Amino acid sequence: MRLSTDAAPHFRTNDSTRKVMLDVLIALTPAVIASTWIFGLRALFIMLYSMVLAEGLEYITVRFIRKQKDFKPDFSASVTGLLLGMNLTLGVNWWQILIGVMVSILIAKHAFGGLGQNFFNPALVGRVFLMISFPTAMTTWYQPFYYRNPTIMTAASPLGMLLDQGVDQVLKNYSYWDMFVGKIPGSIGEVCTLALIIGFIYLLIRDRVKVMIPLSYIGTVVVFSSILYLVDPIKFGNPLFHLLTGGLILGALFMATDMVTTPMTAKGEFVFGLGAGVLTVLIRLFGGYPEGVSFSILIMNAFVPLIDDWLKPKIYGTSKGGAKK
Amino acid sequence: MPTFTFKGGVHPPQRKDITRDKEIQSLPVPDVVYLFMTNHVGAPAKPIVKVGDFVKTGQLIGEAANGISANVHSSVTGEVVGIESVINASTGRRDQAIVVKRTSEDQWEYLSHDKDFKKFSKEEIIQIVKDGGVVGLGGAMFPTHIKMIVPNNKVVDYLIINGAECEPYITIDDRMMREKADEIIKGIEILDYVLDPKKIFIGIENNKPEAIEIIRNNVRNNAKIKLVPLQTKYPQGAEKQLITAITKREVPEGGLPIDVGTLVFNVSTIYAIYDAVVNGKPLVERGITISGSGVKRPGNYWFRIGTTVADLLKYVGIVEEDKIDRILYGGPMMGIPISSIDLPTFKGNNAITVLTKEEILKRRTYPCIRCASCVEVCPMGLQPYYLKKLSDARRNDLAEENGILSCIECGACSYICPSNIDLSRSFQTTKKVIQAIQKRRG
Ligand code: SF4
Ligand code: SF4
Numbered sequence A: 001m002r003l004s005t006d007a008a009p010h011f012r013t014n015d016s017t018r019k020v021m022l023d024v025l026i027a028l029t030p031a032v033i034a035s036t037w038i039f040g041l042r043a044l045f046i047m048l049y050s051m052v053l054a055e056g057l058e059y060i061t062v063r064f065i066r067k068q069k070d071f072k073p074d075f076s077a078s079v080t081g082l083l084l085g086m087n088l089t090l091g092v093n094w095w096q097i098l099i100g101v102m103v104s105i106l107i108a109k110h111a112f113g114g115l116g117q118n119f120f121n122p123a124l125v126g127r128v129f130l131m132i133s134f135p136t137a138m139t140t141w142y143q144p145f146y147y148r149n150p151t152i153m154t155a156a157s158p159l160g161m162l163l164d165q166g167v168d169q170v171l172k173n174y175s176y177w178d179m180f181v182g183k184i185p186g187s188i189g190e191v192c193t194l195a196l197i198i199g200f201i202y203l204l205i206r207d208r209v210k211v212m213i214p215l216s217y218i219g220t221v222v223v224f225s226s227i228l229y230l231v232d233p234i235k236f237g238n239p240l241f242h243l244l245t246g247g248l249i250l251g252a253l254f255m256a257t258d259m260v261t262t263p264m265t266a267k268g269e270f271v272f273g274l275g276a277g278v279l280t281v282l283i284r285l286f287g288g289y290p291e292g293v294s295f296s297i298l299i300m301n302a303f304v305p306l307i308d309d310w311l312k313p314k315i316y317g318t319s320k321g322g323a324k325k
Numbered sequence B: 001m002p003t004f005t006f007k008g009g010v011h012p013p014q015r016k017d018i019t020r021d022k023e024i025q026s027l028p029v030p031d032v033v034y035l036f037m038t039n040h041v042g043a044p045a046k047p048i049v050k051v052g053d054f055v056k057t058g059q060l061i062g063e064a065a066n067g068i069s070a071n072v073h074s075s076v077t078g079e080v081v082g083i084e085s086v087i088n089a090s091t092g093r094r095d096q097a098i099v100v101k102r103t104s105e106d107q108w109e110y111l112s113h114d115k116d117f118k119k120f121s122k123e124e125i126i127q128i129v130k131d132g133g134v135v136g137l138g139g140a141m142f143p144t145h146i147k148m149i150v151p152n153n154k155v156v157d158y159l160i161i162n163g164a165e166c167e168p169y170i171t172i173d174d175r176m177m178r179e180k181a182d183e184i185i186k187g188i189e190i191l192d193y194v195l196d197p198k199k200i201f202i203g204i205e206n207n208k209p210e211a212i213e214i215i216r217n218n219v220r221n222n223a224k225i226k227l228v229p230l231q232t233k234y235p236q237g238a239e240k241q242l243i244t245a246i247t248k249r250e251v252p253e254g255g256l257p258i259d260v261g262t263l264v265f266n267v268s269t270i271y272a273i274y275d276a277v278v279n280g281k282p283l284v285e286r287g288i289t290i291s292g293s294g295v296k297r298p299g300n301y302w303f304r305i306g307t308t309v310a311d312l313l314k315y316v317g318i319v320e321e322d323k324i325d326r327i328l329y330g331g332p333m334m335g336i337p338i339s340s341i342d343l344p345t346f347k348g349n350n351a352i353t354v355l356t357k358e359e360i361l362k363r364r365t366y367p368c369i370r371c372a373s374c375v376e377v378c379p380m381g382l383q384p385y386y387l388k389k390l391s392d393a394r395r396n397d398l399a400e401e402n403g404i405l406s407c408i409e410c411g412a413c414s415y416i417c418p419s420n421i422d423l424s425r426s427f428q429t430t431k432k433v434i435q436a437i438q439k440r441r442g
Helices: A017-039 A041-065 A076-086 A094-112 A122-133 A158-165 A167-173 A176-181 A193-205 A212-231 A239-244 A248-255 A266-286 A293-310 B122-131 B144-148 B172-179 B181-195 B209-219 B239-247 B267-279 B309-316 B373-377 B384-392 B396-401 B412-416 B423-441
Strands: B032-036 B060-063 B078-088 B093-102 B158-163 B199-205 B225-230 B262-266 B285-291 B299-304 B324-329 B351-356
Touching: A017 A041, A017 A076, A017 A193, A017 A248, A041 A076, A041 A094, A076 A094, A076 A122, A076 A248, A094 A122, A122 A293, A158 A167, A176 A193, A176 A239, A193 A248, A212 A239, A212 A248, A212 A266, A239 A248, A248 A266, A248 A293, A266 A293, B032 B078, B060 B093, B122 B144, B122 B181, B122 B267, B144 B181, B144 B262, B144 B267, B158 B172, B158 B181, B158 B239, B158 B267, B172 B181, B172 B209, B172 B267, B172 B285, B181 B199, B181 B209, B181 B267, B199 B209, B199 B239, B209 B225, B225 B239, B239 B262, B262 B267, B267 B285, B285 B309, B299 B309, B309 B351, B373 B384, B373 B412, B384 B396, B384 B423, B396 B423, B412 B423
Parallel strands: B158 B199, B158 B262, B199 B225, B285 B351
Antiparallel strands: B032 B093, B078 B093, B285 B299, B324 B351
């Protein structure tokens, strides 16, 4: 009788990295649908185009550059591509998207060694690259439902408006309910908070998320912006406003929780969220870009190795976490 | 029912329903047994018989060496036909074994014993346990008499009885508690007499309600013994996790349970202590669960130590050979796969599990995606993903600093990893290397 002598454990979960990624794609679906409703078929096209390009580029890289014969998609590239698409505006064209995807997959992911090896969230690297290279296209915000009324196509984003005209002006144009369901100008996938939350609940149920990060990220933004609100309510806007605009929810729920580029313990996740929250508010209100979410997450990505080293779990039977000092 | 547990852990499928209601049946006495001189951890016993000798069941054939070691007895009545070196999967090398061919019905040779164990002094009881070759039957096989000698500067606050049985498929301890509760309680009383702890806890996972009920009823009138229902979670039965679940104390890194005033004995070990002290029987037979989807008549059995796996499986029947993927000493989480069914059993065998190809998931391995699941489930608070990186890079110094020697090789990390990375196996190897280097340095 031929017996296998593979090492224990002989039982493994019937889970896989591929299923993890598929779950993220499923969780993003409500937001994709909502965005299509708000911004029309062109939005859907941009998201799918970016996703398919990313997976295609992944295939070419793994199969022909890394020469791995049995390529089987793990869908991590699709997640990256879709997230990138959701972070674009309707103002970008096809070759700009192609450049963004190439930066995401080739530079931000594979130049670091491929899946699991990258320090920075690839979708955000792609987005920031496009933002710096094509600032006009990337800040051409389309009006929600512009396709029904093509006379007034574009508008200022609520955050931009806040900086220029103060909070009252913004609230004259958009109610909080509008912001919650996504009837505001903004990046394609970021506007509908409701759909993003529905998707996130799915991830929570499937236990697919480092849950401490969004808690501390959003919590920090709320606390920090509340303090500033008390200082100058007109200039700084109120916490609810900060919560519902500028892609914070998309960033906090889906970009800052990217497994590969975030800390490994709950304490580390807390610090990561705290840092991202403070940076987001600072960049939004005092920096050059109104959209602080992408930058703050990328900056915190860079701190992950340090955070992991600092906040290790406590080893059983010792008073210390990780390495002896 | 409030339950106790430890931090971390996983929930593999249990598959205990297959055998949990099957009464323990005695298997026929085999025609030949192979008795390893290393039927325990520590130094091998020294053979004291030679080829051609006639030996009785329970007769001493291997004498414990100095230090950590244990006696070995013949488990059948017959003739010594060889002293050979045989593959010992539990140590991973070839070990000396005495081969005994059965020639007649059992003629027993007993230890000194008394129904009223209190007629013995504490030292005498420890001597009987030593004479009887009793070792930890939960799988660790640490010589029990050594555990029972408490160093002068230590005290036993808590005596903990391990009835957790957290491995999938295995139900023998469950059956022992349900069928032999009186004997086990008597065994606990013997330990109580010798060790004189302040309190005694019996920890049982709450997936064994009958055992909990029976033991609870049996200890109702003894204020010193407390039954502790444990959450069903793997590795709840690991010594350190059990201690922490029940007492909230943590065994210090590199230390022993006695360092925090605790001692843990498995229920089957307790039974063996009882059998030696009250009935004078050395450890030559024990209970075992033979299960897995490859077994035709899965159940709980009573067998002679040293029986070959082939003889055991002959009795319970197995499915067609080409359907079988692997056969394990133990259960699916920590079980050792055997290369051939002609290998013998040993004292620590609480289960033989036959897994079919259907049960083994064929999964693809991906790179680590830093999902942190392994960190979350590690009961020892380690960072398996990081230790794996260090092991692969042979950074043994860093691996050691990051606690690799604390790894209990439970496999919870490998079990949960969505990328199907063989984490615990690397740690096993790296630990061995580090320990070997440490030894050489003295
Ligand atoms: S095998 Fe070691 S590292 Fe893995 S979970 Fe168990 S104790 Fe932790
Ligand atoms: S469980 Fe596997 S994929 Fe997840 S962090 Fe650990 S090693 Fe990496």
